Amino acid sequence: MTISKKGSRKIVVDEEEYRWIISATSKGRIVLITEHGQEKGQRIEVYIESDINEFWVEFPYVDDLNLKIVKPKEVAVIITKAIEQGWRSKEKGAPIAFDWFENKLVKR
Numbered sequence: 001m002t003i004s005k006k007g008s009r010k011i012v013v014d015e016e017e018y019r020w021i022i023s024a025t026s027k028g029r030i031v032l033i034t035e036h037g038q039e040k041g042q043r044i045e046v047y048i049e050s051d052i053n054e055f056w057v058e059f060p061y062v063d064d065l066n067l068k069i070v071k072p073k074e075v076a077v078i079i080t081k082a083i084e085q086g087w088r089s090k091e092k093g094a095p096i097a098f099d100w101f102e103n104k105l106v107k108r
Helices: 052-058 072-084
Strands: 009-013 016-024 029-036 044-049 096-101 104-107
Touching (some): 009 072, 044 072
Parallel strands (some): 044 096
Antiparallel strands (some): 009 016, 029 044
16 A cells, blocks of 8 residues: 555655655654655555644643654654664565654664
8 A cells, every 4th residue: 555645745755755654653643654655565554642633632731742743854863763673664564663762763
């Protein structure tokens, strides 16, 4: 299944186009889903600790929430590190799952 162009964002890393989207998972976590922008290949799922989806539920008591947001620059770093760890974005295969914590990408 490919990421829809509608609702996703495009990013270019090392002259390759990728599409990415952020989605809610369980409470306190979000997932960054990334795949190649032109080829139907393997995708990565990167789990990130964040309470950003709880903001409106907990408002105005948000002082203790981890309001981590993921910026495009960070997505580019994640893509680069995933490639270094063996992600082959143009080859078919099961998704690879990682955790992103303190600027480190750890395979699940």
